[in-house]
Amino acid sequence: MSERNLKPTRKRRLLEVRKAVSRRQVILSALAIWGLFFGAWIISSAAGLVNDLLVPAPQQVFSALYELIAERGFIGDIGISIVRVLVAFIMAAVVAVPLGVLMGTFPAIEAFFAPFVSAWRYLPAPSFIPILLMWFGTGEAPKLALLFIGVIFFLITLVMDATKNVRRELIETALTLGANRSITVFNVVLPAVLPDIMVAMRQMLAMTWTYLVIAEIVASTTGIGAMMMRARRFLSTDEILAGILVIGALGLLFDILFAALHRWMFPYLREKR
Amino acid sequence: MSASLLRLDGVCKDFDLGRGRSLRAVDRVSFEVEKSSICVLLGPSGCGKSTVLRMIAGLEEPSDGQVLLQGQPVDGPGRDRGMVFQAYTSFDWMSVRKNVEFGMRINGISAAERRERAEHFIKLVGLGKFIDAYPTQLSGGMRQRVAIARTLANGPELLLMDEPFGALDAETRWHMQELMIEVANEEQTSMVIVTHDIEEAIFLADKIIFLSSHPGRLKEEIIPEFKIGHRIADKEQIIQLPGYAELERKIMRLMREEGTRE
Structure with missing residues (x-):
């Protein structure tokens, strides 16, 4: 192998089918695409190619963000948004994870709940906003309810499917070692599916952010989305873009935290052959 | 016989x-x-x-x-009637020792006896050096030995x-x-x-x-x-x-x- 590396017989082309690229190339490519994006933005703003009322320059967006945080209590809005996402997400997970595991383990439980759950999955959560407002008024309840409805049915389905993917041999091994039902579920099925549950939760947390923005734009006076809708009234496009930036950064941050949690919880997956 | x-x-x-x-x-x-x-x-x-x-x-x-x-x-x-399957059945979240102790643990064997029996059978299948490794770190043949030791240790x-x-x-x-x-x-x-x-x-x-x-x-x-x-x-x-x-x-x-x- 190493001998062949010394004498490359064929020139490496830029595009190779399914051939891994070096770490250096990965980092450079990531920087390049963002550099291109911001570069094009800065240049077109500076050259007057775009209406700067509608598309403010990046530096304007960042200074708007600074002003929002330093003078207008934007941290409070960010905090409220984070709390909403976390509270609604935890409520959904507390119901969805046990139910999904049970449905994936016991076909009788799946037969009962699955027709209900899969029907709800096809109802777009935002279609409930008018009725949620009538039921819960204008406090926190309708927002949390929207996020809860938007996430829970997908999470149940993902957890159920992951549980069904636990290999039958693992369960049968437990049974022939003398495990009863509860030991099989709690000591074998659950730990076997836990890494996949964490992956499903990570995906659904991203979706919770989507519904949060919808909830705050449609019916809220607080939170990141509400700030953006207020900014629209004053034609403050820089503040709207600052809001988008913060939402993106928060989503990324939560994703990284979840990935780190995954690595910390399942050290044995790191050395997979 | x-x-x-x-x-x-x-x-x-x-x-x-x-x-x-x-x-x-x-x-x-x-x-x-x-x-x-x-x-x-x-x-x-x-x-x-x-x-x-x-x-x-x-x-x-x-x-x-x-x-x-x-x-x-x-x-x-x-x-x-303990069973060993063709597919790997190691419990990946447990060390080799915990895998082999699993059957005895759920059947209420004392910790001291579990430990002793697990060590005996892990040595018997030639995995003494890997007793604290995770199955994901082992080769296919070694994982199958874990499954055999786990079943034998349970005394079927x-x-x-x-x-x-x-x-x-x-x-x-x-x-x-x-x-x-x-x-x-x-x-x-x-x-x-x-x-x-x-x-x-x-x-x-x-x-x-x-x-x-x-x-x-x-x-x-x-x-x-x-x-x-x-x-x-x-x-x-x-x-x-x-x-x-x-x-x-x-x-x-x-x-x-x-x-x-x-």
């Missing part, structure tokens, strides 16, 4: 194909397994040997007939193995086969092993149950006479014994008859 441990009595298995039709996979199979002996279920694909094994384990119910362990009908899976009356070495490369496979002979001699374990590999069957078996295919019927009970009374734990040695080649030819003929019958 003569006391009967397991008896199958006219065992049948029908699989439901839907719309009122069914397929007979196993047809009136009867045989006995003596205590401390190795019984191999051999036959071409489709002979239902795995289904027979799963019925012994209690993972499938016979459609007719009876499986008796020490005179008692088998009712569902239990710790007295009968060890069931469903093509346990089928996924391993040739060299690892015969190491494992030799290991099984050592284990059987040392621990006096009774085993029922399913395989389609003729060499493996002759090497391991005190008795071979040859099943025919579609449906699975008992075709012949074969005792490798040339090694009665002394198992041979060395693969090179066994193929030189008088009678080995003859038995291999005989079983190949049986296999071929079954193959062309379809």
Whole structure:
């Protein structure tokens, strides 16, 4: 192998089918695409190619963000948004994870709940906003309810499917070692599916952010989305873009935290052959 | 060697194909397994040997007939019949030690005894150095040894193995086969092993149950006479014994008859 590396017989082309690229190339490519994006933005703003009322320059967006945080209590809005996402997400997970595991383990439980759950999955959560407002008024309840409805049915389905993917041999091994039902579920099925549950939760947390923005734009006076809708009234496009930036950064941050949690919880997956 | 441990009595298995039709996979199979002996279920694909094994384990119910362990009908899976599968079944979230202790832990064996037995069986299968490793750090053959140690440590009356070495490369496979002979001699374990590999069957078996295919019927009970009374734990040695080649030819003929019958 190493001998062949010394004498490359064929020139490496830029595009190779399914051939891994070096770490250096990965980092450079990531920087390049963002550099291109911001570069094009800065240049077109500076050259007057775009209406700067509608598309403010990046530096304007960042200074708007600074002003929002330093003078207008934007941290409070960010905090409220984070709390909403976390509270609604935890409520959904507390119901969805046990139910999904049970449905994936016991076909009788799946037969009962699955027709209900899969029907709800096809109802777009935002279609409930008018009725949620009538039921819960204008406090926190309708927002949390929207996020809860938007996430829970997908999470149940993902957890159920992951549980069904636990290999039958693992369960049968437990049974022939003398495990009863509860030991099989709690000591074998659950730990076997836990890494996949964490992956499903990570995906659904991203979706919770989507519904949060919808909830705050449609019916809220607080939170990141509400700030953006207020900014629209004053034609403050820089503040709207600052809001988008913060939402993106928060989503990324939560994703990284979840990935780190995954690595910390399942050290044995790191050395997979 | 003569006391009967397991008896199958006219065992049948029908699989439901839907719309009122069914397929007979196993047809009136009867045989006995003596205590401390190795019984191999051999036959071409489709002979239902795995289904027979799963019925012994209690993972499938016979459609007719009876499986008796020490005179008692088998009712569902239990710790007295430990099973090793072809696919890897290590619990990846536990170290090798915890894997091997698992059966004893759920059956209420004291921590001290668990530890001692786990160490004994982990050493027996040659994994002493890897006792605190995770299964994901081990090779396929080593993982299969973990499964064997875990099942043995749980103290089953009968060890069931469903093509346990089928996924391993040739060299690892015969190491494992030799290991099984050592284990059987040392621990006096009774085993029922399913395989389609003729060499493996002759090497391991005190008795071979040859099943025919579609449906699975008992075709012949074969005792490798040339090694009665002394198992041979060395693969090179066994193929030189008088009678080995003859038995291999005989079983190949049986296999071929079954193959062309379809």
